[in-house]
Amino acid sequence: MKYTTRQKAILLLSDGTIFHGKSIGIEGKTFGELCFNTGMTGYQEIFTDPSYFGQIMIATNAHIGNYGVNDNEVESNSVKIAGLVCKNFSFNYSREDASGSLEDYFQKQNLICISDVDTRALTAYVRDNGAKNAVICTDGTSIEELKKLLENVPDMKGLELASKVSTKEPYFYGSANATYKISALDLGIKENILRNLAKRDCYIKVFPYDATYKDLAEFNPDGYFLSNGPGNPKPLSGAIQVAKEILDNNKPLFGICLGHQIIGLANGISTFKMFGGHRGINHPVKNLLTGKGEITSQNHGFAVNREEVEKHPDFEITHIHINDGTVAGMRMKSKNCFSVQYHPEASPGRHDSSYLFDEFVERLK
Incomplete structure (x- = not known):
């Protein structure tokens, strides 16, 4: 009726x-x-x-x-x-x-x-x-x-939206008795990312999008995480500065999606708005380090400039999107830093990429 x-x-x-x-x-x-x-x-x-x-x-x-x-x-x-x-x-x-x-x-x-x-x-x-x-x-x-x-x-091309979804106050996730401590910058973090870190023996302190490097460092973490989130990465000057200072101190740094783009911008690599974007749970990615394919969960409308990543002397592309060749993952040669454009926490979706959390924990060691 x-x-x-x-x-x-x-x-x-x-x-x-x-x-x-x-x-x-x-x-x-x-x-x-x-x-x-x-x-x-x-x-x-x-x-x-x-x-x-x-x-x-x-x-x-x-x-x-x-x-x-x-x-x-x-x-x-x-x-x-x-x-x-x-x-x-x-x-x-x-x-x-x-x-x-x-x-x-x-x-x-x-x-x-x-x-x-x-x-x-x-x-x-x-x-x-x-x-x-x-x-x-x-x-x-x-x-x-x-x-x-x-x-x-307003057009999404110029919007800063992380401030609309980030936590207002720092909070903790996981067990305080965990082996590893992580400072996470919340640009729009998904809870399943925190679940994946916590079940790998990590205790996470989650900070608002406008927190400074000093704020994150006071937790004395073993590593840092830059989260996913909405909108254009370019207006996030504070997050870009945080990434620069983390890299200057060479602690382990992992970025997902928007965090991946922030790491690029912190190193002079530009980002661009995609024609349509990638959103789904069956996007094909090739791991260039292993030669294996991964079926991934993706959600992004911006991406880093592949040509600039390839020309950057300190960067290596680790993953590419098979459909259009965009950069799906990268790592730095002289820093303890890597990032991916897709979502290894994949809930729901395939768990082909969950090894990336294991890799991050290995870097914490």
């Missing part, structure tokens, strides 16, 4: 393209950069990943909500996507250990969703035309008014 009485909704792109659908019942408007994720599972982890802050997510999987939600399957304390576009939204769920329905979860978080959209056509459009700002509207606002409002939405 609920399905047949739902209100009409629209998705308006910044170039004027319109897709029609239905609201799941939350009225309003939401703005953000439109992107898509190809994962067949793990929608709750995607929705709560801080790296997606400010983005409207297209779910390419045909069914969303069919296994409900579980309180243990979150990457942060709240939904971070700006809105959701999907084909079939399931109001009912069939998983025995679910904590509740996705509908109730969205109602609590006040997340606006449009369903019954031709997501195959929409994804193909984004692939062909690149990432664009968009608005989901479920409250009947006119197209003309929406176009005016959309004109004032």
